Amino acid sequence: MENTLGLEIIEVVEQAAIASSKWMGKGEKNIADQVAVEAMRERMNKIHMRGRIVIGEGERDEAPMLYIGEEVGICTRPDAANFCNVNELVEIDIAVDPCEGTNLVAYGQNGSMAVLAISEKGGLFAAPDFYMKKLAAPAAARGHVDINKSATENLKILSECLNRAVEELVVVVMDRPRHKELIQEIRTAGARVRLISDGDVSAAICCAFSGTNIHALMGIGAAPEGVISAAALRCLGGHFQGQLIYDPEVVQTGLIGESREGNLARLNEMGITDGDRVYNANELASGETVLFAGCGITPGTLMDGVRFFHGGARTQSLVISSQSKTARFVDTVHLWDEPKNIQLR
Numbered sequence: 423m424e425n426t427l428g429l430e431i432i433e434v435v436e437q438a439a440i441a442s443s444k445w446m447g448k449g450e451k452n453i454a455d456q457v458a459v460e461a462m463r464e465r466m467n468k469i470h471m472r473g474r475i476v477i478g479e480g481e482r483d484e485a486p487m488l489y490i491g492e493e494v495g496i497c498t499r500p501d502a503a504n505f506c507n508v509n510e511l512v513e514i515d516i517a518v519d520p521c522e523g524t525n526l527v528a529y530g531q532n533g534s535m536a537v538l539a540i541s542e543k544g545g546l547f548a549a550p551d552f553y554m555k556k557l558a559a560p561a562a563a564r565g566h567v568d569i570n571k572s573a574t575e576n577l578k579i580l581s582e583c584l585n586r587a588v589e590e591l592v593v594v595v596m597d598r599p600r601h602k603e604l605i606q607e608i609r610t611a612g613a614r615v616r617l618i619s620d621g622d623v624s625a626a627i628c629c630a631f632s633g634t635n636i637h638a639l640m641g642i643g644a645a646p647e648g649v650i651s652a653a654a655l656r657c658l659g660g661h662f663q664g665q666l667i668y669d670p671e672v673v674q675t676g677l678i679g680e681s682r683e684g685n686l687a688r689l690n691e692m693g694i695t696d697g698d699r700v701y702n703a704n705e706l707a708s709g710e711t712v713l714f715a716g717c718g719i720t721p722g723t724l725m726d727g728v729r730f731f732h733g734g735a736r737t738q739s740l741v742i743s744s745q746s747k748t749a750r751f752v753d754t755v756h757l758w759d760e761p762k763n764i765q766l767r
């Protein structure tokens with residue numbers, strides 16, 4: 423599956439990030455999102471691949487582009503066999519979040535990225551537009567920490583696995599009323615909390631890299647982002663577990679329907695009969711080959727944001743592949759008009 427695809431998807435996330443970053447700090451989250459979607463779609467449709475969006479723009483808002491089920495890539499055309507080779511004709515599933523952290527972009531804050539994950543057909547969990555309780559941690563703690571355990575227990579396990587005191591651990595939690603008790607518990611256990619307003623994909627991936635000073639992600643975020651995070655962590659060998667949250671009272675937002683029962687019924691219709699199941703990274707991104715790509719829109723811990731200069735821009739991306747077993751940090755200079763000056767770094 424990989425070969426040239428790994429290289430081309432860098433451009434997909436780069437184009438989305440560049441488009442979105444033009445709206446950085448303008449207070450227009452919907453436009454920052456929409457231009458990223460359009461740019462991502464346009465670049466994807468130039469690739470010799472036969473893709474299907476399995477995680478895309480929300481089901482609820484019926485966004486016109488990159489919707490779930492949309493076919494992308496040149497090889498989805500009816501006459502594709504005339505110009506696509508056997509490898510390119512293999513069906514692949516794609517999960518996208520063209521602007522992960524729309525608020526971060528709109529308000530000029532750190533941590534937004536254009537992201538996607540690819541696998542062969544059926545290789546990514548088609549997460550419903552629900553919430554997900556998440557636990558991400560470094561590879562050394564994989565299989566030792568457990569989402570069913572309390573935060574206090576997991577911090578103790580993390581401290582043993584990472585050979586550092588609980589006080590030396592930093593846990594990222596989304597700053598939401600639903601996490602009030604979780605935050606208190608982490609602090610009482612002795613660890614430090616980094617609260618983020620948005621962008622839990624970046625936080626999850628940071629757990630897999632030492633030097634980020636992020637040792638765990640705990641709490642509830644969106645389910646589609648959970649699958650994209652799992653794809654990256656699976657390739658990196660980190661720990662990721664996710665459990666769908668369908669009870670509106672738990673998330674304390676009205677965004678997932680009226681009732682717990684109604685949501686369970688909706689899950690059932692989608693073929694998810696056990697709403698409480700805990701999925702690990704290998705189950706959320708179960709394909710033989712998994713690719714992840716992300717490009718910074720605003721600056722973040724993993725990557726810099728898009729920087730414009732006269733006649734061009736510079737981007738930083740991360741492409742992770744289970745096939746080549748690589749995590750590539752790609753620094754790209756985009757040359758449009760005749761730039762007056764290209765900085766080395």
Ligand SMILES: O=C(COP(=O)(O)O)[C@@H](O)[C@H](O)[C@H](O)[C@H](O)COP(=O)(O)O
Nearest residue numbers: 521522523524620621622623643644647
């Ligand atoms: O920050 C996020 C928002 O993503 P996007 O809509 O693409 O800009 C994600 O990282 C979070 O995972 C998630 O969407 C968030 O937790 C949703 O929860 P809430 O804001 O409390 O409804």
Ligand SMILES: [Mn+2]
Nearest residue numbers: 519522523647
């Ligand atoms: Mn998102």
Ligand SMILES: [Mn+2]
Nearest residue numbers: 519521522523
């Ligand atoms: Mn988004």
